[in-house]
Amino acid sequence: MDDFKNFAYSNVTVAPVPSDSGTTLTVMSGDGVLFPTPPFQATVWPVGEIPVARNAEIVRVTNITGDVFTVIRGQEGTPYRGMSVGNQIVAALTAKTVDDLLTASSSSYAADLGSGTTVVATHNLGTKDVVVAVYRVSDGVEVDVPFSRTSTNAITLNSAVNLAGHRVVVLGAYS
Numbered sequence: 001m002d003d004f005k006n007f008a009y010s011n012v013t014v015a016p017v018p019s020d021s022g023t024t025l026t027v028m029s030g031d032g033v034l035f036p037t038p039p040f041q042a043t044v045w046p047v048g049e050i051p052v053a054r055n056a057e058i059v060r061v062t063n064i065t066g067d068v069f070t071v072i073r074g075q076e077g078t079p080y081r082g083m084s085v086g087n088q089i090v091a092a093l094t095a096k097t098v099d100d101l102l103t104a105s106s107s108s109y110a111a112d113l114g115s116g117t118t119v120v121a122t123h124n125l126g127t128k129d130v131v132v133a134v135y136r137v138s139d140g141v142e143v144d145v146p147f148s149r150t151s152t153n154a155i156t157l158n159s160a161v162n163l164a165g166h167r168v169v170v171l172g173a174y175s
Helices: 095-105
Strands: 009-014 024-027 040-045 057-065 068-072 088-090 108-112 118-122 130-136 147-151 154-158 166-172
Antiparallel strands (some): 009 088, 024 068, 118 154, 130 166, 147 154
16 A cells, blocks of 8 residues: 655656656655655646646656656556646545555454354454454444464454354454
C-alpha cells in the first residue's frame, strides 16, 4: 500500500521533456519533502483549473531525488497530456488508492470453532499482526479467550471452557 502525507502539493518548475511523454519533472524548491515516500499516485493539471478528465493526468511517482520526481505516465486510464511549467501536482486520493484501501481492509477471517479448550484457527493472512475476537454464537456476546500467534497463518486459542458454539474473527494488518 502506498504511503500518504497531508498537503502533498506543489507546482512543476521543470516540465518533462518531451512534455507528453517525459518521465521526470521538478517541483518547487524544497517541496519534494512534502510528498510521501515513493511509490505513490499523483495528479498533474494546469494551474488555475480544477483537475478533471479532460485536463489532468495521473502519474505514478517511483522515485524522488530532492525535488526531481521520476514518474510513470498515464496511470489509471488517464491520457498522456502535455505538462508544462506551473502545472499543479498533488498526491491525493485516486481510484487506485481507494481500491488498495478496500483490498487491505478485507484481510479477515471468520469461522465457527470446533469442540475443545485448545483450538487452532488457520487464517492464512500471512502476518502475525492480527486482532482476534471470539464470541458466543447463541447470543453474540464477546468472550475473552487467550490466544497465541503460532505462525503468520494461524492462531491457537486456549480457553478454560469448551469453544464449541463460539466463533472467531481475525483481522489482519496491512503493510
